[in-house]
Amino acid sequence: MIVLRNISKIFDNGKVALTAVDNVNLTVEQGQIYGIIGYSGAGKSTLIRLLNGLEKPSTGSVTINGQDISAAKGEALRQARLKISMVFQHFNLLWSRTVNENIAFSMQIAGVPKARIKARVAELVELVGLKGRENAYPSQLSGGQKQRVGIARALANNPDVLLCDEATSALDPQTTDQILDLLLDINRRFKLTIVLITHEMHVVRKICDRVAVMENGKVVEEGDVLSVFTHPQQPITQQFVRQVSQYAEEETFNTELASELEGTVIRLTFTGHSTHKPVVGELTLRYGLPFNILHGKMTQTAHGVFGQLWVHVVATDEQLNNILADLKQSDIEGEVIKHG
Numbered sequence: 632m633i634v635l636r637n638i639s640k641i642f643d644n645g646k647v648a649l650t651a652v653d654n655v656n657l658t659v660e661q662g663q664i665y666g667i668i669g670y671s672g673a674g675k676s677t678l679i680r681l682l683n684g685l686e687k688p689s690t691g692s693v694t695i696n697g698q699d700i701s702a703a704k705g706e707a708l709r710q711a712r713l714k715i716s717m718v719f720q721h722f723n724l725l726w727s728r729t730v731n732e733n734i735a736f737s738m739q740i741a742g743v744p745k746a747r748i749k750a751r752v753a754e755l756v757e758l759v760g761l762k763g764r765e766n767a768y769p770s771q772l773s774g775g776q777k778q779r780v781g782i783a784r785a786l787a788n789n790p791d792v793l794l795c796d797e798a799t800s801a802l803d804p805q806t807t808d809q810i811l812d813l814l815l816d817i818n819r820r821f822k823l824t825i826v827l828i829t830h831e832m833h834v835v836r837k838i839c840d841r842v843a844v845m846e847n848g849k850v851v852e853e854g855d856v857l858s859v860f861t862h863p864q865q866p867i868t869q870q871f872v873r874q875v876s877q878y879a880e881e882e883t884f885n886t887e888l889a890s891e892l893e894g895t896v897i898r899l900t901f902t903g904h905s906t907h908k909p910v911v912g913e914l915t916l917r918y919g920l921p922f923n924i925l926h927g928k929m930t931q932t933a934h935g936v937f938g939q940l941w942v943h944v945v946a947t948d949e950q951l952n953n954i955l956a957d958l959k960q961s962d963i964e965g966e967v968i969k970h971g
């Protein structure tokens with residue numbers, strides 16, 4: 632478990648003091664994939680450097696599995712940092728070393744015996760899908776393959792925490808998805824805690840369990856991914872949610888069309904298990920009313936689907952109240968957009 636308590640980082644060059652991280656409190660549970668999203672300058676890189684002990688906080692503490700990283704020094708800090716690995720946006724590979732040698736490097740530094748290194752490298756090459764490319768140099772690899780080496784190298788010393796600093800930002804969309812699938816697979820298989828920083832909501836949607844939104848050094852919103860996607864509170868979070876194209880279609884729903892229709896327009900919001908229910912069919916059967924689907928969209932996350940449907944129905948007030956009560960009972964939010 633990672634606990635950040637009242638963490639601030641102020642860079643002070645004697646003339647100007649800049650608060651890069653401003654009183655952040657976060658808890659990342661063991662085995663979670665935790666996303667930190669924000670635009671450039673929000674303080675994400677500084678926060679991740681505080682997590683791996685590269686920066687000391689101006690105030691507050693960072694505790695990883697009970698150890699206070701922010702207070703650790705010397706050998707204790709070095710040992711703690713062996714258990715916190717990092718994957719970088721630009722891979723940071725050694726260009727004069729092969730795939731195998733890059734993966735072996737951190738184990739050599741840690742003093743792991745040669746035979747153990749050989750076996751572990753072979754295991755990691757297999758895990759990240761680089762079999763057959765063991766003797767290639769980074770310049771002979773695609774971006775996705777380079778990041779696979781970066782991930783294998785980061786896993787070499789069996790870390791407790793994997794930090795990903797914009798790990799997919801230099802990759803095309805298809806390769807991004809493959810690398811995200813690999814990270815999700817590693818997380819699920821080894822229950823490895825992953826903290827990733829990104830400016831792309833697609834990354835959060837695809838693999839994260841929880842997300843924190845950063846703006847001007849502060850965490851302005853935090854929660855599980857499904858709730859943040861379905862009920863983004865802050866304008867910046869709403870902007871990020873709109874980045875994910877399927878969900879952005881909300882704006883294409885023609886509200887004028889709704890005002891021209893007689894009757895009621897209801898927006899249904901589904902999350903997780905409620906998306907599997909044949910709710911419109913059930914309501915049609917129960918009330919004998921034809922429900923007309925006006926618009927709909929579904930988005931997949933690591934925790935299932937969430938989505939919204941706009942339906943039109945001509946119903947009495949009493950029927951409408953009953954319909955809304957039925958929806959609530961099925962864990963579906965029903966919001967009346969227009970009535971009468």
Ligand SMILES: Nc1ncnc2c1ncn2[C@@H]1O[C@H](COP(=O)(O)OP(=O)(O)OP(=O)(O)O)[C@@H](O)[C@H]1O
Pocket residue numbers: 642649650651669670671672673674675676677678
């Ligand atoms: N070593 C430093 N000295 C002074 N200011 C710094 C230092 N590191 C970061 N900053 C400042 O802190 C603020 C947050 O920067 P940070 O790099 O953490 O943001 P970010 O969200 O990671 O953005 P980016 O994705 O562009 O790196 C910025 O205003 C930056 O200029």
